[in-house]
Each structure stands twice: as structure tokens, then as C-alpha cells.
Amino acid sequence: MAWEKEVLPVHNEAGARVFLRGLEGLDPVFVCVIGNTETAKIPGISAAGRNPELTDYTPAADVELLLYGECRCIDGVPVTPEGIPTPALITRAALTLADVPVLVVNGGVRVKPLAPFIDVGGSPGADIRSGRAVEGVAGVIERARIMGASLARVADYLVVGESVPGGTTTALGVLLAMGVDARGMVSSSMPVNPHELKIRVVEEGLRAAGVKPGDLSGDPVAAVSAVGDPMMAAFAGVVVGAASRKPVLMAGGTQMAAVLSVVKGLEPDVLGNVAIGTTRWIARDKSSNIKGLVSRIWDVPVVAANLDFSASSIGGLRVYEEGVVKEGVGAGGATIAAILKTRGKLTCNDIRAKVEEEYRRLLERR
Amino acid sequence: MAWEKEVLPVHNEAGARVFLRGLEGLDPVFVCVIGNTETAKIPGISAAGRNPELTDYTPAADVELLLYGECRCIDGVPVTPEGIPTPALITRAALTLADVPVLVVNGGVRVKPLAPFIDVGGSPGADIRSGRAVEGVAGVIERARIMGASLARVADYLVVGESVPGGTTTALGVLLAMGVDARGMVSSSMPVNPHELKIRVVEEGLRAAGVKPGDLSGDPVAAVSAVGDPMMAAFAGVVVGAASRKPVLMAGGTQMAAVLSVVKGLEPDVLGNVAIGTTRWIARDKSSNIKGLVSRIWDVPVVAANLDFSASSIGGLRVYEEGVVKEGVGAGGATIAAILKTRGKLTCNDIRAKVEEEYRRLLERR
Numbered sequence: 001m002a003w004e005k006e007v008l009p010v011h012n013e014a015g016a017r018v019f020l021r022g023l024e025g026l027d028p029v030f031v032c033v034i035g036n037t038e039t040a041k042i043p044g045i046s047a048a049g050r051n052p053e054l055t056d057y058t059p060a061a062d063v064e065l066l067l068y069g070e071c072r073c074i075d076g077v078p079v080t081p082e083g084i085p086t087p088a089l090i091t092r093a094a095l096t097l098a099d100v101p102v103l104v105v106n107g108g109v110r111v112k113p114l115a116p117f118i119d120v121g122g123s124p125g126a127d128i129r130s131g132r133a134v135e136g137v138a139g140v141i142e143r144a145r146i147m148g149a150s151l152a153r154v155a156d157y158l159v160v161g162e163s164v165p166g167g168t169t170t171a172l173g174v175l176l177a178m179g180v181d182a183r184g185m186v187s188s189s190m191p192v193n194p195h196e197l198k199i200r201v202v203e204e205g206l207r208a209a210g211v212k213p214g215d216l217s218g219d220p221v222a223a224v225s226a227v228g229d230p231m232m233a234a235f236a237g238v239v240v241g242a243a244s245r246k247p248v249l250m251a252g253g254t255q256m257a258a259v260l261s262v263v264k265g266l267e268p269d270v271l272g273n274v275a276i277g278t279t280r281w282i283a284r285d286k287s288s289n290i291k292g293l294v295s296r297i298w299d300v301p302v303v304a305a306n307l308d309f310s311a312s313s314i315g316g317l318r319v320y321e322e323g324v325v326k327e328g329v330g331a332g333g334a335t336i337a338a339i340l341k342t343r344g345k346l347t348c349n350d351i352r353a354k355v356e357e358e359y360r361r362l363l364e365r366r
Numbered sequence: 367m368a369w370e371k372e373v374l375p376v377h378n379e380a381g382a383r384v385f386l387r388g389l390e391g392l393d394p395v396f397v398c399v400i401g402n403t404e405t406a407k408i409p410g411i412s413a414a415g416r417n418p419e420l421t422d423y424t425p426a427a428d429v430e431l432l433l434y435g436e437c438r439c440i441d442g443v444p445v446t447p448e449g450i451p452t453p454a455l456i457t458r459a460a461l462t463l464a465d466v467p468v469l470v471v472n473g474g475v476r477v478k479p480l481a482p483f484i485d486v487g488g489s490p491g492a493d494i495r496s497g498r499a500v501e502g503v504a505g506v507i508e509r510a511r512i513m514g515a516s517l518a519r520v521a522d523y524l525v526v527g528e529s530v531p532g533g534t535t536t537a538l539g540v541l542l543a544m545g546v547d548a549r550g551m552v553s554s555s556m557p558v559n560p561h562e563l564k565i566r567v568v569e570e571g572l573r574a575a576g577v578k579p580g581d582l583s584g585d586p587v588a589a590v591s592a593v594g595d596p597m598m599a600a601f602a603g604v605v606v607g608a609a610s611r612k613p614v615l616m617a618g619g620t621q622m623a624a625v626l627s628v629v630k631g632l633e634p635d636v637l638g639n640v641a642i643g644t645t646r647w648i649a650r651d652k653s654s655n656i657k658g659l660v661s662r663i664w665d666v667p668v669v670a671a672n673l674d675f676s677a678s679s680i681g682g683l684r685v686y687e688e689g690v691v692k693e694g695v696g697a698g699g700a701t702i703a704a705i706l707k708t709r710g711k712l713t714c715n716d717i718r719a720k721v722e723e724e725y726r727r728l729l730e731r732r
Binding site: 112117139146150151153155 | 393395433465467468469472478480481482483484485486487505509510512513516517519520521
């Protein structure tokens with residue numbers, strides 16, 4: 001295949017090869033599921049915003065960037081405290097180059113995008129230290145499922161990404177509650193992964209919910225309700241609704257392990273139609289372990305876009321190689337989908353070049 | 367064609383034939399745009415609910431029926447004051463038999479459906495007698511346009527229907543404001559069309575807005591803002607966004623003339639890709655004149671599903687033949703799309719039989 005060096009197998013290589021070949025030349029729809037959780041505002045948890053309060057705007061701004069090529073609810077684009085720009089730039093570049101349509105699902109945000117979005121009845125999440133993180137999880141799953149089923153009837157397959165600041169901490173919460181010991185294994189958008197802080201936050205949440213690790217292994221709705229985030233319910237619902245008809249590429253980093261665990265708890269039959277698509281930065285990350293996480297849940301294929309920004313002329317992109325940001329807004333999965341749709345005519349380098357062009361247009365004009 | 371007797375040309379016969387042939391065997395998506403206007407609560411204006419206050423629930427209940435096969439926000443299904451059931455039963459039967467997916471766009475409702483829907487930033491409409499009927503029209507049109515463009519990238523064509531109680535009065539308002547003298551020409555869900563009342567209401571709205579008939583012929587945003595309803599903005603946006611890529615069948619009665627006028631004001635170039643699909647009950651209605659209305663705006667084809675309930679075993683359906691309800695929730699267009707998708711294997715009679723089956727299941731069990 002023309003794209004063999006562009007998309008790297010990370011886990012379940014044989015399954016990955018079959019899954020990827022099956023998508024070659026097909027027309028996907030990219031779905032971005034957004035949510036907010038107060039957990040993101042705990043100092044030191046999230047880098048998805050210049051400061052913790054600004055993380056409220058990040059999901060809305062990310063999807064505005066995907067739909068319009070510029071943000072509307074904020075000036076510029078979402079950046080980390082160090083000024084590193086959102087991975088939505090990568091997603092936007094990939095989807096634009098390959099002409100892949102984007103739909104937004106609001107799992108529950110505090111700031112609504114100034115853009116069309118699909119409402120599945122979700123509301124913003126609380127600080128998981130309360131042990132009562134998300135309301136109305138079962139209803140959101142059901143509505144998202146209907147939407148996933150509808151979308152699967154019109155698209156050849158779905159690529160589903162997410163934007164929820166603080167999402168790796170809530171991922172750790174749900175994984176632990178469901179009996180997957182993910183301590184020290186979830187990723188971070190920060191240069192140094194604050195594992196200890198995340199574990200403390202999650203343990204406080206589990207205590208408040210009266211839940212011991214593994215207690216909720218059979219109850220994904222209770223796990224998300226206690227220590228999850230609103231993205232997870234909507235994301236899992238879309239996957240369950242779609243994957244009984246069409247393949248679904250879950251686009252993200254270690255948060256996808258938490259969603260996978262929820263999907264497995266809801267409808268394990270669909271897992272044969274699911275793979276995880278991420279970035280090379282997540283695949284090779286020493287401070288997290290997506291392969292280890294996924295193998296503890298279900299052996300779905302994991303593949304990574306071979307994105308490499310080391311030769312970039314732009315400093316804010318070169319630092320991706322040092323392990324900041326790494327993934328988000330489905331950047332890896334969107335890149336993979338763009339490559340597969342064009343049967344490898346588009347490469348990771350083309351996408352990097354487009355990111356640089358857009359970066360200059362958006363950030364350097366200010 | 368196998369379906370020649372199932373779909374009747376009403377206006378621009380040559381264009382209708384070309385348009386319909388082009389859709390044969392294709393896979394559409396049905397989009398239902400919903401809205402509420404306080405105008406519906408003026409006594410005598412709307413029959414889309416057992417009483418005026420209940421019209422708030424009708425759009426939500428209609429789309430719940432389309433998505434779930436039953437309503438959730440109300441018991442039973444929406445009915446007129448005489449107990450005649452919603453035309454959403456026809457839409458549901460047609461779309462189910464032909465396996466056409468449904469998406470809901472919330473133009474601005476007072477009661478949200480307990481179902482997934484697309485949010486385009488709309489809010490419920492005021493009584494048009496205020497002359498300030500709808501807020502944020504330009505923004506809603508822009509977001510709906512983006513959604514229409516996305517949907518057109520995944521569907522072969524769109525069928526767009528609506529549910530907005532009071533909608534023929536707001537249609538008269540927008541048509542008059544835009545210089546189409548529609549007095550005595552818009553349809554009604556009531557057994558006797560209250561033309562005089564509608565004209566009085568519209569004239570009061572135009573006076574309050576400081577607008578004389580025709581003043582807003584070049585300004586559809588101002589016309590909808592003054593005396594329209596929230597469905598129109600979202601509906602027109604979807605049409606404009608979709609019809610530059612794919613055909614759009616606007617599914618409805620005389621309200622479609624108002625939307626057509628708005629679309630023409632926004633982007634006349636797309637009109638070559640648009641037709642109106644309605645029911646035989648609207649086409650042959652003596653108290654309204656869809657043909658006359660459309661010919662005063664733009665000669666798009668108008669076609670009608672040859673639905674005939676005169677032989678129905680169910681009284682609540684036979685009375686459709688006496689001119690109550692007639693159309694709504696895209697019943698005619700959905701029927702046409704079901705027939706075309708199956709290349710005439712499905713007939714109007716099959717759809718009637720399915721409506722009867724569903725009617726018994728939903729209404730007689732109570």
C-alpha cells in the first residue's frame with residue numbers, strides 16, 4: 001500500500017491491517033464530540049487552554065476551527081500555557097485536504113460553539129472529586145446512539161474525535177472504576193505528566209462516590225456518572241449506534257481506552273467493527289501506555305498517524321516532538337482517514353505543510 | 367416509470383419529470399426542521415394541537431414519532447382539536463418502509479424533543495403581531511447553511527420537511543412582506559381556512575414592524591425577523607447550503623412558498639436544484655393555491671404524492687379527504703422520496719396501509 005509508512009500499527013497488527021485496508025478509498029464523516037468538566041480547572045490537570053478558566057472555551061473554539069478555519073468564541077486559537085497551539089490545526093488540515101465533512105456532537109459544554117452542533121441532551125460535567133461527575137448519562141447515550149445509527153446510514157464509516165480539557169484524568173477515573181488499573185498509563189497534554197495529581201483526584205472522586213476500583217466493571221453508566229466526563233457518554237453512544245452498521249475509527253489518545261471500556265460495557269458485539277486511531281506522539285509516549293491499556297480491555301486494533309514535526313520551520317509545532325499536546329480533537333484519526341480516503345496520495349508531510357500554512361495564517365498575523 | 371401514478375406533477379411539469387427521474391434509486395436523508403411561534407396560540411389560527419397551548423409540544427412530539435415510532439414528551443400523538451392525528455404518521459410510515467434516515471434541526475422550539483437534534487442557535491418565535499417575530503435570523507441561516515452543506519456531502523439528496531404550528535400564518539406574513547400577495551392563497555390545517563383572521567394578524571404585524579407589503583422584497587432576513595417563524599430561517603439555510611451540491615426536495619404545503627421566497631432572496635443560483643414535494647390534498651385544495659404562489663416566486667417544479675385515504679378503514683384518516691390537516695412534517699415529500707428510492711416498488715397504498723397499522727398501534731391501544 002502507498003500509505004504503509006504513513007499509518008503505523010501499534011497494537012493488534014493483523015487486525016489493524018485488515019481494518020485499514022477495508023477503509024481505503026471510502027468516504028468517512030468526522031464527528032467531533034465536545035464536553036467540559038470542572039475537573040479541568042484543578043490547577044496542574046490540563047494544558048488545554050492558556051489558563052484553567054479558559055479551558056471552558058477550548059472545545060467550542062476547537063470545533064469552530066474545524067468548521068470555519070478560525071475560532072469565533074475566542075481570538076486566535078486555543079493554546080497551552082506555553083502558547084503551543086491546539087491539535088485541532090492538524091485535524092482541520094487533514095479534513096480540509098481530503099474534503100471530509102465534519103459534524104459536532106455536544107456531549108455537554110459550558111461554552112456553546114458559535115456553529116451548528118448536534119444536541120444529545122448533555123450538560124457540563126462537575127469536578128470528579130464530588131463523585132457525581134455527569135448527569136443524565138443513560139439518556140445521553142441513548143440519544144447519541146440514535147444519532148450514531150443515523151450517521152452510519154449515510155457515511156461509509158465514522159471517525160470520532162473529542163475535545164474535553166481534563167479528559168485524561170476523567171479517563172483514569174472511569175478506567176479505575178471499571179477495574180482497569182490505568183494508574184501511570186494515561187497520557188497528558190503537559191510536558192511532564194502529572195500522574196500523582198491525577199491519581200489523587202480520581203481516588204478522591206471514587207471515595208466520594210463510595211466506589212472501590214473495579215466495583216463498576218459491569219456498569220459503565222454508573223462509572224461515567226461518578227468519575228467520568230460528558231464527552232464519554234456521547235462518544236460511546238455514537239460508537240455503539242454506528243458500529244453495528246459501519247466501521248468506526250475512535251480518534252484519540254489514552255482517553256479512547258476509557259471510551260472503549262464504556263462501549264464494551266454497553267454493547268461488546270460492536271467491538272469487532274472498531275479501531276483506535278492516534279498519533280505517533282501517543283504511540284511512542286514513554287509517560288503513558290495506550291497499548292497496555294487497550295490490551296487490558298479488548299484487543300481492538302490501534303494505529304497511529306506517522307506525523308513528525310521535527311523538521312518543521314515553526315517552533316510551536318517542533319515542540320510536539322518533545323511530547324507536549326501529542327493528540328486531541330481526533331488529530332491522529334483525522335490524519336489517517338485523510339490518507340486512506342486518498343489511498344495514500346495525501347501523506348503526513350502534506351498535512352504537516354498544510355498545518356504550517358494555517359498556523360502562519362492564524363497565529364502569526366496577530 | 368413504475369411510479370408515474372404515485373407522484374403527480376402540479377407545477378412546471380417538464381421540470382418535475384426531469385427532477386424526479388434524477389432522484390430515482392438514490393439514497394436521501396430526511397431533515398425535519400422544527401420551530402414554535404407564539405402566533406400559533408392566537409385562537410383560531412392553528413389546528414396543530416388539541417388546544418393552542420399544546421401546540422408548544424407538537425414539533426417535539428412529531429420528531430420523536432419520526433425517530434422512535436412513538437412520542438415521548440406527550441402521551442399518544444399530536445392531534446387536532448377534533449382528534450385527527452398528525453401527518454407525522456405518514457412521514458414515519460414512508461421513511462420506515464424505505465429505510466430513509468432522519469435528522470432533526472431545531473430552528474427554535476419552546477419544548478425540546480427528547481431526542482437528538484441539530485442546534486443552529488435558534489430560539490422560539492414571538493407573536494408576529496409584535497412585528498418582531500424571530501431573533502438572530504442571520505446567524506441561524508449561516509449555521510443551518512453549514513449544516514446543509516455537510517449533509518449534502520453525505521446524502522444523495524435532501525428531503526426537508528417542517529413542523530411549526532401556526533406556520534401558514536407566518537408564511538403569509540413573509541410572503542406579503544416580500545411582495546407576494548398570498549392573501550387567500552395559503553393553506554390551513556383546519557376544516558375551514560381562516561383567511562380573514564390570518565390576514566388581520568399579518569397586517570397587524572406588518573404595521574407594528576413599519577413595513578408595507580413588498581417593502582422587504584429584497585431582504586429575506588428582515589422579512590423573517592419581522593413576521594416569520596424560526597423554522598423558516600433554519601429551513602432556508604439548510605436548502606441554500608445543500609442545494610449548491612445536491613438536489614433538495616422541499617417537503618410541505620404553501621409554507622414552502624415562503625421558504626422559497628427566502629431562499630430566492632438569499633441565493634437564487636441554487637433554485638435550479640430545488641423542487642417542492644407535497645400531498646394531493648394540498649395540490650387539489652380549493653381554499654389555497656400552491657401553484658399560484660410558486661409561479662409568483664420562481665418556477666420550481668411542484669409534485670404531489672398521490673395519497674388517498676378515502677378507502678381507509680379508519681375514520682381519523684378518511685377525514686384527510688375532507689381537507690383537514692392535508693400536509694405537514696414533510697408527509698408528501700417523504701412519501702415521494704420513499705417511492706423514488708424503491709423505484710416505485712413502494713406505492714402510496716403501501717404507505718397508507720402502514721399508516722393504518724401504526725395508527726392502530728399508537729392510538730387505539732389507549
